[in-house]
Amino acid sequence: MTLSLARSLLVICAGLVHIVSPDRDSPLNTLIGQTFNLARLMKANSTVLLNTYLSHQGSPFSDSSFDARRLRYEGVPTAAIPFLEWRTLSHVKRVEKNYEAYTAFAEFLQLVRDDQFELNPTKVELLDMLKVTRLRIQGLLSNLTAIMSALGAPPAAVTDPLMLESVEADTFEKKVRGYVVCHTYKEWIDRTVKDFSLLAEKFPA
């Protein structure tokens, strides 16, 4: 193959690449890129939130050996999913699962903040982190809503996971509940980063 033929082929290939990804710079791709960035920042903060939370609950929570990652709390969404099932989710389903999870977390973070306001009223740093996390989740939900609408599947109303009567709990249960919320939120945001890493490949910004 002559050099000039190789060059023309390269030019043709470059042209084709351009043709097969015409959506680069589309609003949807930009939105997916923004959401990916937001999720990565939230992921970085989620570890700090969990550690700060545990450090203010006393023993056994504040013990360095404390590990109860298998604890669950009714209504708090778990991120666990078999790999193949996760990998083969449609774009719409993938975003929808995130939307459902964060709708629940927005509520549970409000509850945990209320609990901590009562149990730890002087731990301003923790109270602020809980508040900021909830605000970021609301921002994320707004992005997820926009993405779902752009994919032609705007979110349906989600069943409310939290009933008023289940808010009642003794001090220990409140601490456990807060732990489960902070810990599973961290697992979920890890999953969201993986979700958006995949979506960002399909919808390059």
Ligand SMILES: *[C@@H]1O[C@H](CO)[C@@H](O)[C@H](O)[C@H]1NC(C)=O
């Ligand atoms: C991360 O935490 C810091 C300090 O609490 C806060 O100022 C910042 O807005 C947080 N960022 C995100 C994306 O949650």
Ligand SMILES: *[C@@H]1O[C@H](CO)[C@@H](O)[C@H](O)[C@H]1NC(C)=O
């Ligand atoms: C999506 O998130 C980014 C970063 O937080 C924000 O600037 C943008 O306004 C959000 N878009 C929508 C539609 O919520």
